[in-house]
């Protein structure tokens with residue numbers, strides 16, 4: 026598939042068909058992740074595929090329970106935080122399925138990375154290079170998924186201490202995101218369109 030077609034196809038998907046994901050596709054996707062640029066050349070990234078239903082449930086709740094809103098009144102209240110119509114539409118669909126999307130997807134991938142300095146001690150941007158690199162890996166994964174006809178979404182846990190214990194993640198490593206993976210049901214959330222013309226600046230941001 027043409028690269029720009031892949032880029033245009035990638036979208037966040039939170040509802041999946043029950044159709045299983047072929048292992049060879051999944052492995053190609055993860056191989057693409059491992060080809061991403063890495064700050065220290067070492068690609069200290071690890072992938073956990075959560076298959077066991079009980080483990081799935083535990084992981085899904087630890088990653089997303091704090092973000093999950095199913096009660097209509099609470100949902101309306103939460104949506105008041107955002108004024109952009111397309112963004113509100115996205116949250117209206119996304120907030121009620123934060124846990125479900127991780128439990129019901131055919132595959133659940135948890136992406137971990139070596140973090141040499143605890144986040145609380147990262148005082149300068151350079152200290153965040155480990156985090157920056159894992160997101161390059163994650164974007165390669167998302168694009169490779171789209172090339173394979175697979176979709177998902179990145180879900181970032183707010184707190185990882187207990188999650189790391191449940192997943193057996195060793196000291197010195199962190200969880201970057203959980204990614205449900207599967208074939209999409211037949212709808213996509215409307216995309217926010219952004220014009221390049223408004224985003225591009227020459228020589229200087231300000232036009233004074």
Ligand SMILES: Cc1cc2nc3c(=O)[nH]c(=O)nc-3n(C[C@H](O)[C@H](O)[C@H](O)COP(=O)(O)O)c2cc1C
Pocket residue numbers: 035036037038039092115119123178179180181214216
């Ligand atoms: C760092 C990051 C964290 C995100 N966290 C969540 C999340 O917790 N739950 C969710 O449903 N989507 C999450 N998303 C997906 C965004 O909502 C989505 O990318 C955005 O709405 C744009 O839509 P698109 O991916 O379809 O282009 C996250 C995306 C990024 C890049």
